[in-house]
Amino acid sequence: MRFAYSQLSRFWKEAVSWEQVKAYLEKHLEVEVENEIALDVAPSVKLLRVETEDGKHVAKDENTTIPIQTCTLEEGCYVAVDLGAGDIPTARQLGLEELFAADEPIVFKDANCVPLKEYLGLPDTLVKLSVLPNRGDLSHVFGLAREVALGLGLTLAEPHVSLDVPKGNGRVSISTEGCLVYVGLLLEDVRVTESPDWLKLELAKYGQRSINNVVDLTNYFLFTYGQPMHAFDFDKLQGQRVVVRQARSNESIITLGGEEAHLDENCMVIADEFRPVAVAGVIGGKESATTPETKRVLLEVACFAPPYVATSSRRLGIRTDASMLFERGVSPAGQTLMGLMFGEMAQKMGMGTPVALWIAGSEQSSKRVMFDIDRVSKLSSLPTQVFFEMVQKRGWNIEGSEVVIPSYRWDVNLDDDLADELVKYVGYDAVPSLPLTEYVGFSETPTLAKERRLRELSSQYFQEVFLVSLLSDRDVELQKLTEVVAVDNPVSMELAFLRPNLRSTLIKAALLNQNRFKENIHIFEIGSVFVPDGNGVREERHIGFLAKGLYWESALDRETWTYRHFKGLLENIFTSYGVSLEWENHQLPWAEGNYGGVVKYGGFVLGEVGIVKSQICQAYDLKGTVFFAEFNLAVLPHEVNKQPQWPLKYPYSWRDFSIVMPVSEPVSSLSILFEGEALVREWTVVDIYHGEKIGNGYKSVTVRAYMGEDERTVTSDEVDIAARRIIERIKDAGWHLRS
Amino acid sequence: MNELEEVARQFEADLLEFGAARAEELRIKYLSKKGIISKLIEKIPTLPPDQRRDFGKRLNELKSRIEASIKQLAEAQSDRVSFEVKLLDNDLTLEGKRPPVGNKHVLFKARDELFEIFKHMGFSFFDGPELETDFYNFEALNFPPYHPARDMQDTLMVGDMVLRTHSSAMQVRALQALGVPLKAILPGRVYRREEVSARKYPVFYQFDALVVGEGIGVGHLKWTLETFLSAFFKKKVEVRFRPSYFPFVEPGNEVDVRCVFCGGKGCNVCGGTGWLEILGAGLVHPKVLEYGGVDPKRFSGFAFGVGVDRMTMLKYGINDIRLLYEGDVRFLSSL
Structure with missing residues (x-):
């Protein structure tokens, strides 16, 4: 305002x-x-x-x-x-x-x-x-x-009026709960002209343009007294009477804006004998509007209930100064006074002669609010006497367990509202600070706990990012995302879809960095993704990792990321988290050729790892090899009991085995060699050899098996016996030792 | 006897004098066919028989010792040569070979600082879904369908669900899940129907603090705000409340702190007003408590919402919100 x-x-x-x-x-x-x-x-x-x-x-x-x-x-x-x-x-x-x-x-x-x-x-x-x-x-x-x-503590100049006109009823009536008071003032000998200077100036100060004397004077009351008014051309009202009612579903009205609005029972209207002539509290109808030829005006001064006006306004998509004020609450008292004041001013301005005033409903100048003084005092953290002081200063009354307040205070209905009033009355500075003393046990939602752990660990190796979880239509197309959830009312096509995975937005972040001359990045994000699920949407919390460019960034050591560099960091993270994962080679729709795999925890699929397909990178003009991994937090345990590894008291012995096996077989399949070998504490690949000596399609994998006992040193005889068993198993598996 | 000791002393001296670079000369002097040791061996037959055995034994010991010393010296020499070939590596002014290093997002650094404070104050942590029902995002927070306050929200819709517009959407969930008394932080991403700009973003991060118990009032809200803001800004902050209105709180207010940068004199950060607008707060509306299964006659509570991005930007002097949410690594890794 x-x-x-x-x-x-x-x-x-x-x-x-x-x-x-x-x-x-x-x-x-x-x-x-x-x-x-x-x-x-x-x-x-x-x-x-x-x-x-x-x-x-x-x-x-x-x-x-x-x-x-x-x-x-x-x-x-x-x-x-x-x-x-x-x-x-x-x-x-x-x-x-x-x-x-x-x-x-x-x-x-x-x-x-x-x-x-x-x-x-x-x-x-x-x-x-x-x-x-x-x-x-x-x-x-x-x-x-x-x-x-x-x-x-100022003296208020209350509005008053000297004019009186014969009052009656019958010409105006109410048949909806949405109207509390409806006052109609009939003006005759109306002259619709330009407004006088003073009225124009008043409106100019309110930031309003002058239209004509009738409209301007109604606006003057709207902005000065918060009382919306509407002037009908009385001679255009059929039956010369109006009723406030809900519209019927087949009714429509041409509004002052000139557009036809289709109405239904959610819309409250003013109707003459046959048809709606205004949408109550929102906008008038064109057919019944005043014109320069108007001779008689029926001035509407009413109080409509906020939800009814709000519902009509939203239904029709029309908002006016009047509708907004009604939504906030117009005083349910003073309509007669305002009508007469309008009449008196109209008469003085030579705009018309007030001749009759019809009233439907009844004005309520006060309302009663039940209160519990102890609760008001507790909520406000203020002593009770301050409340009684305020009641007295405000001119309110206490009657039993109720306080009687002016009806224009639509916002005060509960103890809480009275506490609000009280705090505003004294000002927040006057409220004491009270410490929280009650003990409440600690808890943390598992997702938050997992996120916290993963964030700490991942941010040792990867830069965390936080990205908009919305995709454009172009992203969906370029990444060939088939299962995506669309937003019904996107602000633009740039932000029209919910991401189905973190990959879709991390790729965009990689591109943003490339465009800003940052080719070498290793980033991660934790966030929700949204997957269509039957008729609904499934929301999952994921962590995604993306690496691209150089692993060793220093110019002397320039070395690009490799599959194993990438996996190594992921292993560090999850080992520290306290889980051991199963890694399996697996073709993935988004990953390049054989460079993909699934990662499992406890038999459940935790996520995927791979190199992003070059078609996707090319579509974005993203250069270099992009390593990517994404995991579903739901599969991870939120509490991990780590087992302590005690200091080694007796040394381990080791034996190397060079095993010739088909290139296509993953080294993880070598684990069968050591199954059940109590002496073998760990095994690791120390060399892989490809070459003519081995033959095409084969590789020689040298594994080192560490053998030992916790409570004594193993003898070389024991180790030899175990090694012989292992060599037997190599043969059983269809492999052979490299000679 | 004395002769052997003499040779041993001589060797020690030569060892120092010849040094690694002349290990070969040393070997020739002592171990060659015409070297000192050979000469001593030749001398054995000339000794009296009862001394030969002992002399021979000690001579052998001396020979082994000299051989070992010369071998060590020769190895040290070759190591040094290969070491000097890799000379580049001893230049400390050259950049190191650094493995990839990571960094937590500055938003979460600030968030976790705040969380740490609340944890010490005895708060729990609770979260909920981003794709939320209309019930939790609006209805349970006392936004009836026609309510004018709904005009203040611009909401992204997905079918009959909404992308939550505020972390307050978790209030009733927390009350239902944890019951009372409750002291909890409800963090998460929220969405608004906005285009990207320097001040507005369609996605951002905030949390609600929610406290419900017996006899909780405005004074407790005030204390909690003063305490956590002072801890976060590491100085005693002055808090100002302005009456405001949100449908899910009553009384409701906006909270400002005396500008922590200029002390209230007026500066760029506070726009010359001397106050920083920090958050919205209030006492939990009884309707919200009811929806949460809590008797509003017995219990009351307060809640406030903290824009983590706002706090981060204030703390680190960032003036463009896009920097937080677009993922520029050069920027993010610097903080």
């Missing part, structure tokens, strides 16, 4: 500065000052009357005139002249472009020859505020003034 400070301060009898008010607003109310603009002009700028018939001169005094160069004005109007400079400045030149057309002189129809400063009541401040959506009662100038008056 925007207003001039003078529009606010005129509701107080006492003079207060904007700074004082602002400090109070920010500290005690749900209001944020977004912007303020100081307004002032030099005293030498004066309003002068256009005296000549040609509209080209203004009278400076009895003898001299000043020519108007930029435009032609009507005789008798008043224009702002800078007597110091002797010219006619534009609004922008005077710094008043927020109020008047920027590049034109400032002109009034009915003014006096007074300094502009005096006429506009300057200096003044234009204020832009945002009010949080629970405080409809603060979303207008009078409401703000009322609340600040309570807080700063």
Whole structure:
């Protein structure tokens, strides 16, 4: 909301500065000052009357005139002249472009020859505020003034009216729960014209353009008193009566915007005898709107319930100043007063004659809120007497276990709301700090515990990244991702799909780094991935690793990543985590040829490792070999009991075996040689040889078996016996020793 | 006898004098056919028979010792030669051969610092799914379908699910899973329907702190905020509350801290206001407690949401949120 400070301060009898008010607003109310603009002009700028018939001169005094160069004005109007400079400045030149057309002189129809400063009541401040959506009662100038008056102890100038008109009912009626009060004021002898200067100026300060006197005056009440109003052309209402009701499913209306809106029972409407003439609290209908020819006006002054207006507004996708205010809550009292005030002002302006006032529903000026003083005190951490002090200062009443408060406080219904009110009343500074003393046992969700461990270990070797988990349509296509979940309402096609794996986004990160001249990277991410699962979506937490470029980065040692470099780091990570994994060669849809494999833990597939297919890299113009691995955290245990390895007391002996086997067989198959050999404590490959001596399609793998006992030194006889058994097994397996 | 001792002493002296570079000369002097040792061997038959055996034995010992010393000297010499061939390697000014090194994301460094503080304060850690039901993300947090506060959210939808818009979506889950009394941190990724810019991002990381127990009030919220913010910024911070509104808290407020960079005088970081906007907070709305299976008549609580990215950016002086979330390794590995 925007207003001039003078529009606010005129509701107080006492003079207060904007700074004082602002400090109070920010500290005690749900209001944020977004912007303020100081307004002032030099005293030498004066309003002068256009005296000549040609509209080209203004009278400076009895003898001299000043020519108007930029435009032609009507005789008798008043224009702002800078007597110091002797010219006619534009609004922008005077710094008043927020109020008047920027590049034109400032002109009034009915003014006096007074300094502009005096006429506009300057200096003044234009204020832009945002009010949080629970405080409809603060979303207008009078409401703000009322609340600040309570807080700063100022005397509030309550609105009042002298006019009275015959009241009745029957012409307006309510047949929905969504309308609390509906007041209709009938005006006759209506003249729809341009608004008077003062009204235009009022609206300009609110940041509103003038339309005509009827519309402008309803807007004046909206922004000043927070009371939305709507003017119907009474003669266009069939049956000359209106009812507030829910729409029927086949009904429609042409709105003031000129568009047809299809209605249903979720929309609350104002209808005449046959059809809807307005969407209640949201927007009027075109057919029943006032026009320059309108002779009689039915002015609607109503209170509609927030959820009903919100529902209609969302249903139709139409938001207006009125609908937003109703959603926040318009006072369910004061409609009769506002109707009469409008009538009185209309009469003064010569806009029309108020002749009748019809009322449906009933105004409620107060409401009752049950409260538990102990709870309010505990919640606010404030003593009970502060609450009673506030109740008294606010002019509220306590009746038994209820507190009676003004009905415009839609936001206060519970002890918690009263605690909120109390804390705002004293200000947060006055609330004591109270330590948390209750002991609560520690717990950690398994996923978080696993992530924490893995993050610590992985970040020893890989740089952690955090990437957007959304993919573009292009990513889906380039990576040939078939099982992806689409977002229903993406902000753009760049962010339209949920990633089905971490690979899809880590590849993009590799590309970003390549584009920034960083070719050598080794990165990891922990995050959720989303996989279509029947009719739903399965969310899994994964860890993904990507390495590319050089393993030894120093120029002297330049050496690219290899399969074993990559696996080595993964082994370090998972060994430290405390799990031993099973690695199996396996073709993968995303991995290059034979460079892929699955990793298992406890018989379950933990993840995949491989070199990303060159087609995928080429599609992104990603250079070099990209090593990638991804694991599903759900398969990992979250607590691992590590077994201590005690210091070795007796040395191990070892024997080497050079075994000739087909190239295609994985070395892991050699494990059968040592199965059941109690003496063999560990075995490892010490050499692999390919060559003519062995023959095509074969490799010679030299394995070293370490043999030992915990409580004594093994004898060479024992070792020899075990070695002979192993050699037998080599033959049994169809391999042979390299001679 | 004395002769042998004399030779031994002579050899020790020669060993030092000749050094590794002249090991061969030393060998010739002592071990060649015409060397000192040979001459001594030739001398044996000339000795009285009762001395020959002992002399021979000691001469052999001396010979072995000299041979071993010369061999050692020769080996040291050849090692030194090969060592000097690889001379490059003893230049400490040359860059080292560094194995790949990793680094935790700065976001998680800051997060874990915060977590450490909360762990010491007795908080537990709890998480939930990113793809969330409307119930946990909105309804259970007291956002009725028509509620104006829903306009404040811009939500990505997937069927009848939403990508959670705030870590508060885990509040009711935590209450249901852990019960009361509860002191928990609820961390995770959240999503907004935003394009990428310097200040806004479609995905970011935050956590909620949630405390529910008997007699919890605004004062406890205030103490907790002051304590954890002071610990994080490593100085006693001044906290300011501004009344605010979120449907799932009442009272609700925005929390600012006196700018930790300029002490409140006004600087670039705080935009000249002297205050840093840090987080939103409030007492848990009784509706939320009810949804969590907690009796609001008996229990009350507070919650606040911390944007980990915001805290990270403040702590490390980062002014573009994209740096945190796009994965630039040069940047990330520097922090």
